Amino acid sequence: MPDSDNSLSYREISLLRDKHRALEMKEHRLKLAIAGFLAYSAITHILAAALNFSESPIDSWLAVIWAALFVLGFYRVWIKDDSNWWPVLVPSGTVIIFSLLLMLSGVFVILPILLHSFALLLVFLRKRAIAAVANSSFKRTAAPKHG
Numbered sequence: 001m002p003d004s005d006n007s008l009s010y011r012e013i014s015l016l017r018d019k020h021r022a023l024e025m026k027e028h029r030l031k032l033a034i035a036g037f038l039a040y041s042a043i044t045h046i047l048a049a050a051l052n053f054s055e056s057p058i059d060s061w062l063a064v065i066w067a068a069l070f071v072l073g074f075y076r077v078w079i080k081d082d083s084n085w086w087p088v089l090v091p092s093g094t095v096i097i098f099s100l101l102l103m104l105s106g107v108f109v110i111l112p113i114l115l116h117s118f119a120l121l122l123v124f125l126r127k128r129a130i131a132a133v134a135n136s137s138f139k140r141t142a143a144p145k146h147g
Contacts, residue, residue, distance in 0.1 A: 042070035092116035
């Protein structure tokens with residue numbers, strides 16, 4: 001009994017499944033990159049707070065606050081699987097603003113601006129990848145019936 005025009009062959013189903021898996025892997029890699037950046041930033045701010053506490057307690061407390069924001073962002077992105085922009089924008093945005101203020105005062109700090117801007121770009125790319133996975137044409141259906 002021949003297949004109807006609407007049914008997909010095993011090959012087509014396999015191709016759709018592979019495409020869907022590739023999109024899911026891309027989204028997972030972006031999630032991993034964002035979470036890794038947030039964890040790295042949290043650890044570096046904790047170390048900065050510990051190393052600078054004797055010289056400048058105010059700077060150390062600012063680093064602790066940033067570390068807490070980055071830990072919250074890591075928790076939201078990795079543990080809760082949150083795709084919202086705010087868990088990354090709040091800590092990265094404040095670092096970017098603070099770095100821009102330092103640049104206005106004459107201190108050259110371009111690396112934090114570039115790194116945190118890249119993290120915000122990753123959030124945008126992850127949102128697009130999540131939308132691509134949701135719009136993927138693969139739907140888990142039963143295999144086509146062959147008579």
